[in-house]
Amino acid sequence: MRNVFLIVASIVCVACSESDSETENRPKTYVDSELFSLARAGDFAFYKNNPDTLPFTIGGGGHSGFIRVKFNPIAANALVDSGKLPLGSKFPNGSLVVKEIYNGRGDSLIFLAVMLKNSVATNAAQNWVWGEYYADGRVLWPVNRGADCVPCHSLTSATSNVPGDLGHRDFVRTFGLRP
Numbered sequence: 001m002r003n004v005f006l007i008v009a010s011i012v013c014v015a016c017s018e019s020d021s022e023t024e025n026r027p028k029t030y031v032d033s034e035l036f037s038l039a040r041a042g043d044f045a046f047y048k049n050n051p052d053t054l055p056f057t058i059g060g061g062g063h064s065g066f067i068r069v070k071f072n073p074i075a076a077n078a079l080v081d082s083g084k085l086p087l088g089s090k091f092p093n094g095s096l097v098v099k100e101i102y103n104g105r106g107d108s109l110i111f112l113a114v115m116l117k118n119s120v121a122t123n124a125a126q127n128w129v130w131g132e133y134y135a136d137g138r139v140l141w142p143v144n145r146g147a148d149c150v151p152c153h154s155l156t157s158a159t160s161n162v163p164g165d166l167g168h169r170d171f172v173r174t175f176g177l178r179p
């Protein structure tokens with residue numbers, strides 16, 4: 001009888017530890033495979049609900065080609081200012097923002113750039129965990145070097161060199177660059 005109890009208890013425990021992997025607020029160190037899996041599959045809404053691949057911002061840096069930006073439900077719920085994060089607001093922990101990168105319109109995916117909000121992650125930079133991956137999961141920019149992504153994602157209307165850029169909102173550039 002005691003063994004049965006232990007088995008049941010351990011099954012319940014495995015189930016609970018898996019269910020909160022995306023939203024947990026406990027200190028944790030992310031690895032690339034986990035960040036990639038979160039970004040590759042799951043429920044997402046595209047920016048302004050527009051599923052088109054759009055030309056990347058000229059002079060914005062980071063990449064070339066075509067992009068789509070998508071948000072998981074936690075992040076999407078924060079987009080209450082006409083599809084944008086309100087000025088001065090922060091995304092809640094568990095928010096996931098992903099940039100899909102394509103060579104051309106309608107081509108297959110080549111890279112995923114990922115930002116996961118977790119203010120207590122040991123490898124967060126400015127409360128976000130950052131990484132970039134090839135479509136097959138190979139690492140382009142490793143999760144422990146997120147500090148390299150921050151300077152460009154901190155640009156404001158005053159410091160950006162892109163004409164008309166209104167600046168980042170909680171380190172997300174799209175809001176300032178795209179209507």
Ligand code: HEC
Pocket residue numbers: 055056057058060061062067069097098099113114115130131132141146148149150152153171172173174175177178
């Ligand atoms: C030289 C500037 C620059 C650097 C460095 C950079 N990015 Fe970006 N990133 C941008 C710009 C500009 C956009 C907006 C895309 C557009 O409009 O073309 C963007 C968009 C994104 C997005 C979509 C959300 C948003 O901010 O709009 C993610 C996710 C992202 N980048 C991740 C990363 C990661 C991860 C790194 C580091 C490995 C990184 N970026 C480094 C310029 C940069």
